[in-house]
Amino acid sequence: MNTAELQSIASQVRRDIVRMVHAVNSGHPGGSLGCTDLLVTLYFDTMKTNAPNFDMDGKEEDLFFLSNGHISPVWYSTLARKGYFAVNELSTFRKLNTRLQGHPATEEGLEGIRVASGSLGQGLSVALGAAQTKKLNGDNSLVYTLHGDGELQEGQIWEAAIYAAHHKVDNIISTIDYNGQQIDGSLEDVMNMGDLRAKWEAFGWTVLEMDGHNIDEIKATMAEAKGLSGNGKPIMIIMKTSMGKGVNFMEGTHKWHGVAPNDEQLADALSQLEETLGDY
Amino acid sequence: MKQFEVTGNKDTRSGFGDGLHELGKTNPNVVALCADLTGSLKMNAFQNAFPDRFYQVGIAEANMMGLAAGMTIGGKIPFTGTFANFSTGRVYDQIRQSIAYSGKNVKICASHAGLTLGEDGATHQILEDIGMMMMLPHMTVINPCDYNQTKAATMAIAEHEGPVYLRFGRPKMPIFTPDNQKFEIGKALMLNEGTDVTIFATGHLVWEAIQAGHALAEKGIDAEIINIHTIKPLDEAAVIASAKKTGAVVTAEEHQILGGLGSAISQTISRECPTPIEFVGVKDSFGESGTPAQLMEKYGLSASNIVEAAEKAISKK
Numbered sequence: 001m002n003t004a005e006l007q008s009i010a011s012q013v014r015r016d017i018v019r020m021v022h023a024v025n026s027g028h029p030g031g032s033l034g035c036t037d038l039l040v041t042l043y044f045d046t047m048k049t050n051a052p053n054f055d056m057d058g059k060e061e062d063l064f065f066l067s068n069g070h071i072s073p074v075w076y077s078t079l080a081r082k083g084y085f086a087v088n089e090l091s092t093f094r095k096l097n098t099r100l101q102g103h104p105a106t107e108e109g110l111e112g113i114r115v116a117s118g119s120l121g122q123g124l125s126v127a128l129g130a131a132q133t134k135k136l137n138g139d140n141s142l143v144y145t146l147h148g149d150g151e152l153q154e155g156q157i158w159e160a161a162i163y164a165a166h167h168k169v170d171n172i173i174s175t176i177d178y179n180g181q182q183i184d185g186s187l188e189d190v191m192n193m194g195d196l197r198a199k200w201e202a203f204g205w206t207v208l209e210m211d212g213h214n215i216d217e218i219k220a221t222m223a224e225a226k227g228l229s230g231n232g233k234p235i236m237i238i239m240k241t242s243m244g245k246g247v248n249f250m251e252g253t254h255k256w257h258g259v260a261p262n263d264e265q266l267a268d269a270l271s272q273l274e275e276t277l278g279d280y
Numbered sequence: 281m282k283q284f285e286v287t288g289n290k291d292t293r294s295g296f297g298d299g300l301h302e303l304g305k306t307n308p309n310v311v312a313l314c315a316d317l318t319g320s321l322k323m324n325a326f327q328n329a330f331p332d333r334f335y336q337v338g339i340a341e342a343n344m345m346g347l348a349a350g351m352t353i354g355g356k357i358p359f360t361g362t363f364a365n366f367s368t369g370r371v372y373d374q375i376r377q378s379i380a381y382s383g384k385n386v387k388i389c390a391s392h393a394g395l396t397l398g399e400d401g402a403t404h405q406i407l408e409d410i411g412m413m414m415m416l417p418h419m420t421v422i423n424p425c426d427y428n429q430t431k432a433a434t435m436a437i438a439e440h441e442g443p444v445y446l447r448f449g450r451p452k453m454p455i456f457t458p459d460n461q462k463f464e465i466g467k468a469l470m471l472n473e474g475t476d477v478t479i480f481a482t483g484h485l486v487w488e489a490i491q492a493g494h495a496l497a498e499k500g501i502d503a504e505i506i507n508i509h510t511i512k513p514l515d516e517a518a519v520i521a522s523a524k525k526t527g528a529v530v531t532a533e534e535h536q537i538l539g540g541l542g543s544a545i546s547q548t549i550s551r552e553c554p555t556p557i558e559f560v561g562v563k564d565s566f567g568e569s570g571t572p573a574q575l576m577e578k579y580g581l582s583a584s585n586i587v588e589a590a591e592k593a594i595s596k597k
Contacts, residue, residue, distance in 0.1 A: 057354050065350075106382050114353050115382045122378050125346020132335070132347070133354035136311070156374070159343035167335070 001045045003215045009081060010040045010215075012277040014246045016077035016090055018269045019279065021260040024094040027102070030256035032074035034179050034241040035146060037213050039078040042144060046222040052083030054111035062141045063130055065115065067123020068148035068177065069103040070258070076100050079112035080280075087280045121154025123147065124174065128164050128234075131172045142229060145174040150182030153191050158203070164234040165204025173225045173235045177212070179243040181254035196238055205236045212241035247272055281497040282472045284490055288455040290427035292448035292484075293391040297322025299434025300359060300389075304330045307357065307438055313348055314361040315341045320450075321361035321391050341366045345374035349384040357438055358386050364393035364447055365406035372412060379443050380416040387437050388413075389446045393423075394534035395562070395579055396451045396484060396572040405567035411539025413445040414512045420465060421512040423447040423533075423541075425486035427455045429509060432463035440465055447483065449534075451572045454487055468515035474504035477528040477590045480519065482508045482541045485532040485560070485581060492532075492586035503590060511541050516548050523549045528593035529557040532586050534576075537561035556596035558589035 013036050021027035043049070047062040066075050073093065080087045085099075092098040099108040103118025115126050123145055131143040151157065164172065176196065184190045193199070200207045206228055210221040218239075225235050243257070244250025247269040250261075261269055303310045304326050311333045314323050318336070327334040337344040341362055348358035360367065367390035368375070379386045390409065397405050413421045420442060424430040430448050437444045471486070472493055481489035486507045493503045504526055506518060523529050529549060531542035542559040549555050562579050576582050 059354060063353070115349060115384070116377050119373050119377045122342075122346050122374055125343045125374075126350035126378055129347035129350020129358070130353040131350075133351045133356045136333070136356065137354050139354070156342040156346065159338075159340035160346065163337065163340065163343055163347070166338075 003219070006040055006044055006215050008276040009044060010036050011274045013040055013074060013077040013081060015270060015273045015275055015279060017073040018247065018261055018266060020073045020077070020090055020093040022266045023091065025260045026094055027073055027260060028070040028258050029073065029260065030243040030250060030254070031068065031071040031148065031177060031179070033245045033247060033250060034212065034243045035071055035177050036074050036246065037215055038146065038175060038218060038239060039074050041215055041218045041222065043078050043082045045219055047144060048141060054084055056114060058114065059137060060139055060141055063114065063143045065117070065123045065127040065130070065143070065145045066104060067117055067145055068120065068151050069117030072100070072102065072104050075104060081277065084111040090280045120148070120151040121156040124157055124160040127172060127174070128160055128169050131169050132167070134171060142226065143172045145172065147174065147176050149176055149178045149180065149187055149193065150190070152176065152193055152196070161200070161203040161205065168232045169234050170230050170232050173222070173229065173237065175237045175239050177241055178238050179241045181243050181257065183254065183257050185254060200236045204233065206233045208235065208237045210237055210239050212239040213245055281493050284456040286454040286456050287459070288427065289452045290455055291450060291452050292424060292427055292430040293320070293450060294322050295424070295427040295430030296389055296391065296434050296446070296448055297325060299431040301325040301329060303435055303438050304333065309355055309357045310359065310438055311335065311351055311356045312359045312361065313337050313344050315339055315344050315366065317362050320363070321389070323361050341371045342374050345371045346378050348386040349378040349382060352384045352386060359389050360386065361389050361391070363404060364390035364409045365404055368409040368412050369406060376416060380418050383418055384443060385441055387444045387446060389434070391448055392450045393447045394449060394484070395567045395575040395581065396449050396534060398450065398572045398575065399569050401569040402566040407536045407562045407567065408539065409447060410511055410533070410535050410541065411543070414539065414544065418443055419512065420444045420510065422465065422510050423483040424509045425483055425507055426453055426457050428459055428461060429457045429463065432461045433509065436463035436465060449484055453484055456487065456490070466510045466513045466515055468518035469507040469509065471507055472503065472505040474502040474526065476502045476526060477530060477594050478504045478506060478522040478526045479530045479532060479586060479590065480506050480508050480541065480545050481532040482511060484534050488581065488583045489532050489586055491583035492590065495583060495587045496590055501590065501594065508541060511544055514544050514548060519545055519548050520552045523555045524553050527555060527597050528590070529555050530560060530586060530589045530593055531557070532560040534581055535561055537563060556593045558593045560585050560589050
């Protein structure tokens with residue numbers, strides 16, 4: 001898909017995100033806005049899926065796992081806009097009896113979701129398991145994951161990192177949302193992760209870097225990553241992003257990690273985001 | 281009191297290992313993961329026969345649970361193997377979110393459960409695992425009693441869709457259940473029909489319950505003995521019918537009395553048919569180093585403790 005079309009979808013997804021969290025006065029807009037360009041590019045350009053059809057086993061299609069489950073709004077909107085479920089269902093986000101739980105879940109059978117996430121640090125392990133099943137099944141499609149940078153403070157991530165290199169899981173392309181922010185402040189102040197590139201390389205991964213808001217660059221980096229798959233090493237992309245991207249007063253701060261805009265702030269945000277596909 | 285023929289003496293973990301090896305031959309979707317305890321879990325036969333379906337995870341149990349959850353996506357049936365402590369308490373949130381809440385078809389196979397792990401002491405002697413696993417929605421909890429039953433249970437859980445916790449142990453125990461038995465998940469097994477008191481036992485304590493049954497018979501007490509190999513889902517009909525029939529109940533388990541078999545049984549009978557009940561199990565304490573026999577005696581998990589508990593329950597009728 002061409003870049004202008006992807007940008008157009010991303011604008012609508014960002015509208016969906018701020019409207020969803022505003023409607024229930026809860027949810028996580030900051031990280032969602034920051035990862036919008038990535039998720040839209042993955043689902044509408046990079047990944048080979050059977051959308052709108054969904055099957056839990058996902059054989060012969062690329063899979064995506066969201067490990068930092070709190071940015072569920074961006075995932076739900078992207079899945080709905082891709083056709084996995086009706087766009088109108090976005091209006092049920094976080095409401096009683098919804099399939100769009102606060103954090104992604106399989107319990108209610110929402111199409112597009114293959115494992116629950118939210119308690120951090122677990123998604124890389126799950127994705128590696130799915131990737132190894134693909135190998136056993138002779139299935140050459142790929143597994144994609146997304147992780148928060150703060151999430152890397154969980155020890156399980158590094159257990160998984162060691163395992164992936166040892167077992168040569170080379171059909172996985174992971175991405176870190178490197179926005180430098182976590183709930184209590186900047187990553188640097190709360191728990192400095194140091195040189196992420198050196199860390200992942202030391203753990204035996206091939207590391208790429210990209211600007212998470214330049215769709216041409218995301219497309220090119222994903223193409224490069226695909227080309228590197230199958231070479232005996234897992235692949236990690238460090239994606240530089242700005243939390244709250246697209247809404248000027250939310251950008252670059254951890255303050256909008258888990259806070260919803262009020263009515264005035266919503267109007268301000270929507271005035272900055274073009275309605276391209278029609279609001280739900 | 282019925283006589284049980286002892287046909288051998290083997291550890292229940294070997295029943296798991298042999299069952300897993302059989303499954304490898306018959307079910308190509310079965311895969312196995314182990315966290316650096318392949319010999320202790322008796323997984324070598326599977327590993328040697330099916331190296332492509334065996335995953336060494338190293339000392340990283342949290343990762344193992346996530347991997348297993350992910351391997352189900354695409355149709356594999358993962359069996360994880362490590363000690364019971366590292367299969368549950370260490371990885372509770374991974375099991376809760378990635379396996380139970382996500383409804384994944386993972387078989388969590390846990391050896392060295394309870395006091396009979398012996399000399400390694402309390403750090404490894406988990407006595408809370410049944411309770412933790414029982415509390416998780418969607419989880420099936422099974423604690424078979426001897427080698428044959430553990431082998432049969434291992435093979436049966438591959439046919440069951442959904443997460444399972446299979447608990448077994450380290451020491452050699454008498455084999456008294458049939459070879460090649462059919463294992464029915466959730467079906468209590470009547471071992472001896474009686475009229476005066478019911479002993480509900482699970483795991484290694486089933487054999488102690490049988491010994492207690494003989495001792496009670498010598499005292500003129502006719503004990504009904506039921507093997508509750510599946511603690512969840514509990515065979516409530518069998519529990520209620522027996523409690524109503526005998527009017528006195530004893531539960532016996534190599535586990536904390538808080539949150540294990542005793543809790544499950546008492547919840548059922550207090551709701552449906554309030555009956556005097558006594559609990560044989562570890563009384564809210566950790567274990568310690570010692571031989572399995574010494575520990576079972578010190579912590580009150582022997583046949584003699586079941587006899588005392590039965591007499592006490594009867595006295596409260």
